[in-house]
Amino acid sequence: MALSDDVARVSPDLPLRANLSALDNIALIPIYQGHFNVTESNRQALQLLAQLGHDDIASLRDSDMTPAQRFTTKLARGLILHRPRLVIDRPGAMLYDVPYPLFIRRLAGQADMTGTWEIFDFSWNQPLYSE
Amino acid sequence: MNFLAASIESLGAKIVGWFTVAYGMFAFLARAGLLLLDPTTWNRATFDVVIKQVYFTAVQILHIFLAYAVVISWLIISIILSTARDFGLSEFASEMTIRTLVLELLPFLTALFIALRSGSAINTEVALMKVNNELDALAHCKVPPMQFEFLPRLVGGVISVITLSALAGLLALLVGYLAIYGVNTAGFEPYTRTIAKILDFQILAGLVVKCVLFGLAVTLIPVTAGLETPKKLFMVPVSVLRGMMRVFLAIVAIEVVSLALKYI
Numbered sequence: 239m240a241l242s243d244d245v246a247r248v249s250p251d252l253p254l255r256a257n258l259s260a261l262d263n264i265a266l267i268p269i270y271q272g273h274f275n276v277t278e279s280n281r282q283a284l285q286l287l288a289q290l291g292h293d294d295i296a297s298l299r300d301s302d303m304t305p306a307q308r309f310t311t312k313l314a315r316g317l318i319l320h321r322p323r324l325v326i327d328r329p330g331a332m333l334y335d336v337p338y339p340l341f342i343r344r345l346a347g348q349a350d351m352t353g354t355w356e357i358f359d360f361s362w363n364q365p366l367y368s369e
Numbered sequence: 370m371n372f373l374a375a376s377i378e379s380l381g382a383k384i385v386g387w388f389t390v391a392y393g394m395f396a397f398l399a400r401a402g403l404l405l406l407d408p409t410t411w412n413r414a415t416f417d418v419v420i421k422q423v424y425f426t427a428v429q430i431l432h433i434f435l436a437y438a439v440v441i442s443w444l445i446i447s448i449i450l451s452t453a454r455d456f457g458l459s460e461f462a463s464e465m466t467i468r469t470l471v472l473e474l475l476p477f478l479t480a481l482f483i484a485l486r487s488g489s490a491i492n493t494e495v496a497l498m499k500v501n502n503e504l505d506a507l508a509h510c511k512v513p514p515m516q517f518e519f520l521p522r523l524v525g526g527v528i529s530v531i532t533l534s535a536l537a538g539l540l541a542l543l544v545g546y547l548a549i550y551g552v553n554t555a556g557f558e559p560y561t562r563t564i565a566k567i568l569d570f571q572i573l574a575g576l577v578v579k580c581v582l583f584g585l586a587v588t589l590i591p592v593t594a595g596l597e598t599p600k601k602l603f604m605v606p607v608s609v610l611r612g613m614m615r616v617f618l619a620i621v622a623i624e625v626v627s628l629a630l631k632y633i
Binding site: 247251252253254255256257266267269270271273275276315319 | 412413414417494497498501502503505506507509510511512513516517
């Protein structure tokens with residue numbers, strides 16, 4: 239799915255960098271985009287993880303994370319991009335260990351939301367969102 | 370007739386394939402060279418990957434590599450000394466040792482050592498990054514893979530080959546001295562004079578250029594081979610196999626050209 243530059247995607251097709259920790263995966267973005275130094279980028283990344291209630295996963299690598307932890311890291315990576323739209327693509331494919339509409343709603347409540355969040359899911363999962 | 374046409378077609382396709390691969394590698398190298406000179410490339414994250422690459426390629430294996438260099442040097446020096454004695458050419462033993470070991474064999478073996486250990490790892494990692502869409506994910510986040518993943522590996526590989534070759538060369542000189550003169554200072558003056566006579570500026574510059582080319586061969590070829598991998602997991606071993614064959618051929622070609630330039 240090709241999307242414009244104002245969209246941050248959280249998708250099963252966009253994995254985390256396997257040899258980096260959750261913190262490094264998120265902190266890379268302020269380093270390359272905002273030209274922040276490593277200390278400041280790590281601080282921003284850790285703050286975001288803490289805001290999402292997952293600062294304990296900062297040192298974990300992709301292979302050591304649960305699906306929910308991996309999703310949270312991807313979400314934090316999407317949020318730190320500071321793009322006006324956040325698209326969550328097929329959440330069921332990433333969050334198969336938790337009741338995901340509730341999980342995403344909870345994360346959305348904790349995150350500092352500045353743009354819009356959109357969820358693209360299969361039509362047969364629609365009843366899950368009304369629960 | 371059909372067989373002839375098919376053979377020509379197949380040969381043509383192979384030659385076009387080789388040119389395409391070579392063009393891809395040189396284009397990649399040119400882009401890496403331009404980025405190397407761009408000051409914005411050198412942020413802390415890129416610098417950290419260079420340090421990690423040097424650590425994994427050179428520092429982590431240092432003790433094994435140095436032991437291997439000492440054993441190989443000792444064996445070759447013993448063969449050279451005994452052959453030189455048999456033919457009454459003992460006075461040329463130190464010169465032969467330096468020329469054979471320090472200038473040719475040790476840089477070549479260092480490149481092979483790093484190719485087998487780090488080159489194959491780089492090829493596998495880049496191929497897996499390609500197959501798993503990690504490169505697409507980095508691009509989506511506007512983290513340039515060239516600056517963050519590839520250029521630091523090229524720089525780290527070149528630094529590692531140069532430093533390991535230099536260390537192995539120094540060790541070989543020490544082992545050579547001990548084998549020829551024993552544990553005393555009597556041979557220090559003639560030995561250092563021989564070293565200075567052989568290792569003039571031109572030869573040293575040639576050695577550095579050769580090591581840089583070896584360093585590029587063991588990193589650039591695996592990276593480009595990894596990037597050529599189709600997005601199918603079962604193609605990763607094929608990509609590593611192809612990449613390693615190319616690395617081997619490139620290392621041999623560099624050594625042959627270097628020998629031809631020096632001695633023919």
